[in-house]
Amino acid sequence: MSKTRSKKKSGSAAFTEKKFDLYQASVQCPEADVEFFKRVFFLHTNRAMRSLREDFCGTGALCAEWVRDHENHTAIGVDFDRPTLEWGRDHYLAVLNDEQRSRVDLRCEDVRNVVGTDVDLLCAQNFSYWIFQERQEMLRYFRIARDSLAEEGLFVCDMMGGSEVTSVEEVDRRIDDGERWDGSKMPPFNYIWDQNTYNPITGEMVCYIHFKLQRGKRMNKAFKYVWRVWQLPEIRDLLLEAGFSSVDVYTEGWDDEEEDTDGIFLKRKHFDHEGTWIAYLVAKP
Numbered sequence: 001m002s003k004t005r006s007k008k009k010s011g012s013a014a015f016t017e018k019k020f021d022l023y024q025a026s027v028q029c030p031e032a033d034v035e036f037f038k039r040v041f042f043l044h045t046n047r048a049m050r051s052l053r054e055d056f057c058g059t060g061a062l063c064a065e066w067v068r069d070h071e072n073h074t075a076i077g078v079d080f081d082r083p084t085l086e087w088g089r090d091h092y093l094a095v096l097n098d099e100q101r102s103r104v105d106l107r108c109e110d111v112r113n114v115v116g117t118d119v120d121l122l123c124a125q126n127f128s129y130w131i132f133q134e135r136q137e138m139l140r141y142f143r144i145a146r147d148s149l150a151e152e153g154l155f156v157c158d159m160m161g162g163s164e165v166t167s168v169e170e171v172d173r174r175i176d177d178g179e180r181w182d183g184s185k186m187p188p189f190n191y192i193w194d195q196n197t198y199n200p201i202t203g204e205m206v207c208y209i210h211f212k213l214q215r216g217k218r219m220n221k222a223f224k225y226v227w228r229v230w231q232l233p234e235i236r237d238l239l240l241e242a243g244f245s246s247v248d249v250y251t252e253g254w255d256d257e258e259e260d261t262d263g264i265f266l267k268r269k270h271f272d273h274e275g276t277w278i279a280y281l282v283a284k285p
């Protein structure tokens with residue numbers, strides 16, 4: 001009895017173990033972020049980007065990808081959830097060699113308490129900054145972000161919008177089998193994005209991520225988000241008010257053959273507000 005126990009992880013440890021793998025496979029694409037950051041930084045500054053700070057970094061997957069990408073790259077990841085950071089250390093940083101690992105600094109802190117990092121690019125991905133629901137709170141965060149950049153640095157945050165972004169609905173997406181970061185195999189599963197409640201008075205939305213696994217198993221409420229749904233012009237205005245001098249908007253094009261977005265983010269002045277769209281905002285001090 002005790003033998004079996006010691007081998008098997010407890011229910012909640014196994015849940016945690018699995019949920020981050022599933023999250024990474026369905027939500028994140030650090031390779032695409034890295035390519036976008038390098039391209040946009042070069043476009044704006046005419047030099048290669050070296051240092052990244054990822055706020056709300058979660059497991060630090062993007063930081064790990066950044067230092068793996070080039071020997072001159074350094075990364076600071078900031079998140080105040082210690083177990084999430086620890087999972088990242090054990091699963092992403094553990095796959096790096098010692099030299100690569102020495103270029104990553106994961107900090108267990110509130111992003112609003114980390115200043116003076118002097119980085120080339122500071123990013124806030126997957127709408128994490130929507131946790132700040134009050135205008136003054138968001139403004140304060142953007143000021144801190146601006147003050148944490150090197151000269152000619154950039155702040156990049158993603159943005160979601162569209163006619164369906166506040167609909168109370170579930171979107172179920174099949175994720176094909178693939179590989180984890182360490183190269184081990186991952187079976188297929190379903191990712192369910194649950195826009196559970198929306199309050200039009202405050203703009204607060206509560207969302208969950210659930211996963212449907214093989215043999216009818218379901219992992220309910222693996223992740224919960226309580227956000228304000230901000231509009232793009234509101235965020236742009238706040239960035240300008242925080243002292244950024246310009247804010248560019250990058251969105252994907254449309255692939256007629258695939259009947260899907262083409263994955264190529266270009267700077268645009270106008271795009272269609274259909275369904276749910278995703279954009280990057282690039283702010284220059």
Ligand SMILES: C[S@@+](CC[C@H](N)C(=O)[O-])C[C@H]1O[C@@H](n2cnc3c(N)ncnc32)[C@H](O)[C@@H]1O
Pocket residue numbers: 027028055056057058059078079080081084109110111112125126127128131
């Ligand atoms: C949606 S996850 C984002 C994970 C990752 N950045 C990504 O792109 O998938 C949000 C993360 O933000 C962290 N977080 C929320 N508020 C924070 C704050 N004020 N300071 C630091 N981390 C925070 C949470 O602990 C959580 O890990």
